Amino acid sequence: MKSYEEILAELINLIRPMVPNANELSPDMELVDNLGLDSMKVMNLLQEIEDQFDVSIPLNVLPDVRTVGDLAHKIHQILERE
Amino acid sequence: MNLFDKFKPLLAARAELSDIGVDPFNVKVEKILSPTEAIVNGHRVILAGTNNYLGLTFHPECIAAAENALREQGCGTTGSRMANGNYADHLALEREFAEFYDKPFAMVFSTGYLANLAILSTVPGADDVILIDSDSHASIYDGCRMSSAEVIRFRHNDVDDLAKRLRRLKDRASRTLIVVEGIYSMLGDVAPLKEMAAVKQEFGACLMVDEAHSLGVLGETGRGVAQAENVEDQVDFIVGTFSKSLGSIGGYCVSHHPELEILRYAARPYIFTASSSPSLIASTRVALRLLQEGSGLREKLWNNAHRFYEGLKKLGCQLGPRVSPVIPIMLGESRQESIAIWHDLLQNGAYVNLVMPPASPDTRCMLRCSMSAAHSPEQLDALLEIFARVLSARGMENRVS
Numbered sequence: 463m464k465s466y467e468e469i470l471a472e473l474i475n476l477i478r479p480m481v482p483n484a485n486e487l488s489p490d491m492e493l494v495d496n497l498g499l500d501s502m503k504v505m506n507l508l509q510e511i512e513d514q515f516d517v518s519i520p521l522n523v524l525p526d527v528r529t530v531g532d533l534a535h536k537i538h539q540i541l542e543r544e
Numbered sequence: 545m546n547l548f549d550k551f552k553p554l555l556a557a558r559a560e561l562s563d564i565g566v567d568p569f570n571v572k573v574e575k576i577l578s579p580t581e582a583i584v585n586g587h588r589v590i591l592a593g594t595n596n597y598l599g600l601t602f603h604p605e606c607i608a609a610a611e612n613a614l615r616e617q618g619c620g621t622t623g624s625r626m627a628n629g630n631y632a633d634h635l636a637l638e639r640e641f642a643e644f645y646d647k648p649f650a651m652v653f654s655t656g657y658l659a660n661l662a663i664l665s666t667v668p669g670a671d672d673v674i675l676i677d678s679d680s681h682a683s684i685y686d687g688c689r690m691s692s693a694e695v696i697r698f699r700h701n702d703v704d705d706l707a708k709r710l711r712r713l714k715d716r717a718s719r720t721l722i723v724v725e726g727i728y729s730m731l732g733d734v735a736p737l738k739e740m741a742a743v744k745q746e747f748g749a750c751l752m753v754d755e756a757h758s759l760g761v762l763g764e765t766g767r768g769v770a771q772a773e774n775v776e777d778q779v780d781f782i783v784g785t786f787s788k789s790l791g792s793i794g795g796y797c798v799s800h801h802p803e804l805e806i807l808r809y810a811a812r813p814y815i816f817t818a819s820s821s822p823s824l825i826a827s828t829r830v831a832l833r834l835l836q837e838g839s840g841l842r843e844k845l846w847n848n849a850h851r852f853y854e855g856l857k858k859l860g861c862q863l864g865p866r867v868s869p870v871i872p873i874m875l876g877e878s879r880q881e882s883i884a885i886w887h888d889l890l891q892n893g894a895y896v897n898l899v900m901p902p903a904s905p906d907t908r909c910m911l912r913c914s915m916s917a918a919h920s921p922e923q924l925d926a927l928l929e930i931f932a933r934v935l936s937a938r939g940m941e942n943r944v945s
């Protein structure tokens with residue numbers, strides 16, 4: 463199973479092309495407020511992430527996801543549960 | 545920070561509209577003249593942006609039945625179905641829906657919105673899963689929010705993605721409710737229900753289909769896409785509305801599961817709202833009968849859809865993938881330009897719906913046109929002539945995509 467750090471690194475690789483203007487991506491950056499992703503981009507990103515990690519991220523958990531790190535944690539949790 | 549700060553972006557968006565001097569989301573229908581004509585914001589227009597698919601809103605038999613019920617049973621029921629609002633006619637309409645669909649159980653709700661809230665908030669519970677198409681209507685999303693189930697989206701109309709997500713759920717797939725629509729309200733595209741029903745069977749899940757835009761439009765007797773695809777036996781819940789092809793207000797659900805009946809004691813959107821007024825129930829009963837008899841109406845509707853679609857295609861409009869009574873015209877990304885086109889159409893006598901992101905499927909704006917069986921060939925020609933004039937004046941004609 464992938465570790466949190468591995469998931470985070472893969473996640474950052476997925477997000478980087480969507481935010482060409484951001485220089486360093488860190489786990490505490492907020493997807494909407496810092497990275498400026500709108501709701502449509504977040505939804506598209508989620509679908510890509512779901513394919514990459516072969517998971518489904520329930521809509522219910524999204525209110526708790528603000529930062530890149532939160533998202534990595536959630537994916538880690540879901541993979542762990544399986 | 546105060547309570548109202550969160551509205552700042554919306555207020556700014558509205559201010560932008562009032563700067564342009566037009567608000568497409570706040571039009572005034574000054575006088576409704578017929579199923580296909582009205583005076584809107586001072587302009588006499590042909591309506592090509594409603595959901596009046598069979599054109600029954602002014603049908604003399606529907607009106608007569610409503611008038612009768614109004615006089616005999618009063619304006620409203622002043623009560624819930626669970627208390628004093630459960631009139632004989634509500635039950636009669638439920639029986640008629642059950643017979644129409646050839647299913648043992650049927651429930652009627654005060655709106656289609658509430659029908660979706662009722663099923664989704666009550667049938668799937670904690671530890672269950674709801675698997676919805678990502679283009680689902682707001683009432684489906686809101687029903688999911690009211691439920692304690694886990695909610696997962698799959699890519700719009702994508703059977704492989706649906707199967708993939710069911711596979712990921714492992715043994716929870718058997719406690720999953722899949723939710724799709726028949727005809728989708730914005731693009732007029734249709735769920736690949738045959739393939740989806742096969743996937744549902746394979747994983748032992750349940751399937752709910754919202755036939756809001758397909759009732760009276762698809763299927764041999766107008767029951768919707770499940771009938772058209774011959775998979776009605778595999779659909780667990782069919783939900784729909786009276787507010788489109790039936791020309792009134794209300795919602796319904798039919799099922800072969802006896803548990804549907806228990807929703808009368810458990811579904812909050814059924815219990816905690818007043819039942820439909822007697823006049824609405826009465827006109828709906830007649831409209832449902834007309835719909836069943838109405839293969840002629842369906843034929844007219846589809847002829848109109850083909851005629852209008854072909855006409856728009858000749859004008860060079862970029863349309864949806866297939867002919868449907870809902871016909872989207874894709875515009876550019878500029879909101880200002882799209883509002884101007886919409887407004888030109890209105891001033892020239894054509895009312896259609898303007899849809900902008902995030903309500904549109906991508907970053908572009910679009911016009912949503914919809915057909916009715918009540919449109920005459922002359923009205924369609926007049927509409928096409930207006931579109932030709934407006935689009936060429938705006939340099940949109942024959943714009944290739």
Ligand SMILES: Cc1ncc(COP(=O)(O)O)c(C=O)c1O
Nearest residue numbers: 655656657681729756785787794
């Ligand atoms: C797919 C879908 N479901 C449900 C509804 C809600 O129906 P009603 O107008 O009866 O609340 C609509 C109508 O907007 C719809 O398009």
